[in-house]
Amino acid sequence: MNKRGMTFSEKKFVLFTYLLSTFLVPTSAVAQEGETAVAGVNHQLAVTVANQDQSPATNVVVFLQPTNQNQSLPMNQTPLHIGQQDKAFVPYVSVMQKGSEVSFMNYDDITHHIYSPVGQHKFSFKIKASEEKIIDTIDETGEIAMGCNIHDWMSGHILVVDTPYFAVTDDNGIAKLPDIQQGDYLLNVWHPQLSSDNNNDVSQTIEVNSTRSARVQLNTTLAREPVQENSEDFDFLSDY
Structure with a gap:
């Protein structure tokens, strides 16, 4: 048997193989780390x-409150703008996060005197x-009636919530809430014309993880929103 020692080239190959197997990260570990990162999105x-009749509930506020009271929540950076247009508040229903600001823009060619008469959010300005x-x-949660x-027929409502996860339903009754942290939440539905305590109707727990959509039905009647129009502009003979 040939008992010669390893040549210098053979020693280099053995050392290279050892270093490669010891310090190189396996491909499967990288894939696993990538999967973990995606799960946190x-x-x-x-x-x-x-x-109640299965028709779309439009212009309704939907918001999520975490069941974990210690969950850290970001600020919703979506600005809230409320217009005064054609002697009406546009939109009629709005929602914002506590700690945010709201801007009013007068698109009419006349002066308005906007006010909120009750609660922590009293204000009055021309x-x-x-x-x-x-x-x-605005540092307090709750409803702001304006x-x-x-023009005393003008009316509008803002709901101030303590969560960044909120939206208002569209003409199809759908509210899209983006960028929600994974977790368990209390889903709430609110509208000033709901005939329920605090105008808050549906309240149920939902897990935001694999769930991408949810459907809820109102338990109480959603009354028609008031018409923001001067009664002098109505044509009372139009139906005769």
């Missing part, structure tokens, strides 16, 4: 809200044509 939830008024940080001292 935030989710989008589409909530369909139906009236806003001239094409003027913008910003109300700084009117105009000059």
Whole structure:
């Protein structure tokens, strides 16, 4: 048997093989890490809200509150703008996160006197044509009911919530809530014309993980929104 020692080239090959097997990260480990990162990506939830007769419940606020009270929540960076247009609040129903600001923009060629008379959110200001008024940080949750001292048929509502996860349903009764952290949440539905305590109807737990959509039905009647129009503009003879 040939008992010669390894040549210098053979020793280099053995050393290279050892280093390769010891320090090189396996391909399967990289794939696993990638899967973990994807699992942490935030989710989008589409909530369909139906009236008792199964018709779409439009212009309804949907918001999620985490069941874990210690969950850290981000700030929703979507600005809230409320217009005064054709002597009406546009939109009629809005929602914002506590700690945010709201801006009012007068698109009419006349002056409005916007006010909210009750609660923690009392305010009153005149806003001239094409003027913008910003109300700084609102630090209390709850409903803000608004009117105009000059045009008393004008009305609007803001719901201030303690969560960044909210939306308003569209004409199909669908609210799309983007960028939600994975977890368990309490799903709430709100509208000023709901005949329920605090105008809050549906309240149920939902897991935001694999769930991408949800459907809820109102338990109480959603009354028709008031018409923001001067009664003097109505044509009472139109139906005769």
